[in-house]
Amino acid sequence: xxxxxxxxxxxxxxxxxxxxxxxxxxxxxxxxxxxxxxxxxxxxxxxxxxxxxxxxxxxxxxxxxxxxxxxxxxxxxxxxxxxxxxxxxxxxxxxxxxxxxxxxxxxxxxxxxxxxxxxxxxxxxxxxxxxxxxxxxxxxxxxxxxxxxxxxxxxxxxxxxxxxxxxxxxxxxxxxxxxxxxxxxxxxxxxxxxxxxxxxxxxxxxxxxxxxxxxxxxxxxxxxxxxxxxxxxxx
Numbered sequence: 576x577x578x579x580x581x582x583x584x585x586x587x588x589x590x591x592x593x594x595x596x597x598x599x600x601x602x603x604x605x606x607x608x609x610x611x612x613x614x615x616x617x618x619x620x621x622x623x624x625x626x627x628x629x630x631x632x633x634x635x636x637x638x639x640x641x642x643x644x645x646x647x648x649x650x651x652x653x654x655x656x657x658x659x660x661x662x663x664x665x666x667x668x669x670x671x672x673x674x675x676x677x678x679x680x681x682x683x684x685x686x687x688x689x690x691x692x693x694x695x696x697x698x699x700x701x702x703x704x705x706x707x708x709x710x711x712x713x714x715x716x717x718x719x720x721x722x723x724x725x726x727x728x729x730x731x732x733x734x735x736x737x738x739x740x741x742x743x744x745x746x747x748x749x750x751x752x753x754x755x756x757x758x759x760x761x762x763x764x765x766x767x768x769x770x771x772x773x774x775x776x777x778x779x780x781x782x783x784x785x786x787x788x789x790x791x792x793x794x795x796x797x798x799x800x801x802x803x804x805x806x807x808x809x810x
Contacts, residue, residue, distance in 0.1 A: 589770035592784055593708075596766055599788025603670040604795070610674025615681025624675075639675040646672070650789065654782055662785050669789070673796065680803065688807040695806065696799040703756045704791075707763030718761030721754050728754065748804050755798040762790055 614620050625636040646669045650662060657665075680689060707714065728747055735743050766787045769775070775783065 585771060585773065588780075589767075592770040592780055593766065595781070595784035596787040596791065599666065599785050600791045600795070603666065603673075603788065603792040606667060606670035607674035607677055607796070610671055611677040612681060613678075614675060615678035618682060621678060621682055625679075639672055643669050643672050643676070647789070647793070650786060654786060659778070659781055659785070662782055666785055666789060670792070677796070680800075680807075684803060684807040689803065692803045692806050693799060696795065696802050699756055699802075700759055700795050700798060703759040704763045707760030708767050710760070710764065714761045714764045718758065718765070721757045721761065724750065725754050725758070748801055751801040752798070752805070755794055755801060759791070759794050759798070762787075762794060766791075 614624065625633050625639070627633050646665055650657075650665050650669070653662070653665075728751060731743070731747055735747065769780075769783055769787070
């Protein structure tokens with residue numbers, strides 16, 4: 576009876592953790608989505624914020640594009656040192672800056688393409704998240720391999736920026752779809768392991784839920800953008 580009670584309590588704690596992870600993820604998506612649409616659906620606002628009078632990009636554009644990288648590193652490095660409130664502030668700031676960066680898709684792509692791709696990405700995300708949570712197969716080596724491929728993709732993307740090979744870019748995009756869908760399953764399994772681990776106290780668990788939500792948000796956004804490059808119709 577005592578063992579059943581402990582198992583029931585552990586399952587409840589795990590369920591609350593996963594629920595918190597998705598709450599943070601959806602919060603980030605909501606913040607980014609609202610800001611992206613507010614800026615991107617108004618070309619005049621977008622131009623005034625991110626373009627100069629000579630037709631180049633403004634300093635704010637580069638801040639918006641690069642700052643989220645620094646904030647994500649700051650969150651991961653400051654997990655133990657920062658309070659939950661500080662982490663939440665950085666989390667919201669990250670989501671807002673990403674919303675500003677994502678506003679460009681409303682300028683480049685047609686609205687129906689964005690909506691269609693969002694639903695496709697949501698379906699793919701849900702399927703891989705369920706797979707990652709329910710599978711009995713250890714995805715650790717699989718995840719490590721995918722991160723190595725991702726690093727290769729980033730390097731290849733930088734090189735191709737200067738070369739401008741359309742076929743190579745298409746191949747990178749296709750590979751990216753598989754990499755991000757696979758990483759969603761891997762990350763979901765990692766979060767499940769955290770959820771059922773008894774070694775974390777409530778404070779640490781709350782912080783890990785925030786970081787987990789951020790990780791899933793980043794994977795979803797990257798999957799969405801990769802699919803948009805394949806499926807999206809440009810204005």
